[in-house]
Amino acid sequence: MSELILIAASGLAREVLAMVRGSGQYDVVGLLDDDKGMLGTTLDGAPVLGGVDEAARFRNALLLVCLMSGRAREAVVDRLRGVGIGDSQYATAIDPSVNCPEGCSIGRGSILLRNVTMTASVTLGAHVVAMPSVTMMHDTKVADFGTLGAGVSLGGGANIGRAANVEMNASIQALTTVGDYSTIAMGSAVHTNVPTGTAWGGVPAHRLVRYIRRPSSRGN
Template sequence: MPGQQVIATPIVVVAASGLAREAAVAAVASGQRVRGVLDDRKDLQGKDIAEGLPVLGTIDEAIDHLDAQFVVCTGKGRVRRTIVERLSGQGVDGDHYVTITHPSVHVPPGCHVGPGAVLLAGVVLTADVSVGAHVVCMPHVVLTHDCVLAEYSTLCAGVVLGGGVRVERDAYVGMAASVRENSRIGEGSVVGMGSVVLQHVPAFQTWAGVPATPLRG
């Protein structure tokens, strides 16, 4: 009806983390409505993790909030993946996940951002960038042409990817790291903060330095 106010579907944030508070701020800035947080920590039950952000219960109580949309806010992709799998048992399917994009972020035509992804302030997508489901991009990440971020990957603040970089599932790229064009960051791998990656990083390895090389355990 003309003049009728549209009420946004509320968002429930899963995991009471610093990222949860950041995502909530970005959501509110975008005009979204955050109901609260689900977390398993007993000491948080019934409390607020920030002003206006109450802990609503444990993750197993997601079933009581199926009228809402969800975003999982843990810093490590494999942990996000485990929580998403757990939530599926509570009836939270793919259609329940919301993308949070800070209003400073422009997603150009030809770019794609998947459900459950979080793009914080100042993230840049240039052309034909694909951001998978449940990806987290911290502030001021730069994704240049043809970059692909597979599901559950994490890019920390100030990461810069050259054109055609692919970051595989569960990979973690540390703060202010730079990755040369057409490189691949393998599944489950870690790139240390401030690193300069000039070649492919194999799966499940940790690389760091300038230029980045593998760290030996």
């Protein structure tokens, strides 16, 4: 069984811990987090071993970045590249309830929690997070660092951009694009293409002038 280290002592890390322990996918050695106050403590029984940059000490272990914000995951991966961590050192964690049909692909560093559904020719990039009960129809594409909240539905041919964040129970119409680094608010219904770096919400979704909620770098 491969050893695994989780980056960030977050709520998502707790969910991944529960998943991989239940399935026996990995042996979780511990976590790395920059909060010095957490050093020597445990998260659900897994020890916090040091700061993020100490990943370079664990060459025999696989890594998984457990931050809900795609931007934050991207920043950590870039940072670890600077200390010599390449793509091959990242794990992929997929709940046993998830079926990956022939023709679908999942990039390294991605996390798929319980009851994620992919139908046909779905392509997920690296370090994608899909929370429970996400549905992705045929020919959906999610770029690197994309985040799909629980209950998100993506219509056939939908295209989710790099580090875009689609929040819980939002729906994206078929053949619709959500631009890089954009956010779709919880429960929204998106029927038109969303430009890069914007925030949309509502039913039907419209561009939000102000978007008060900001993704946390440590979130659940």
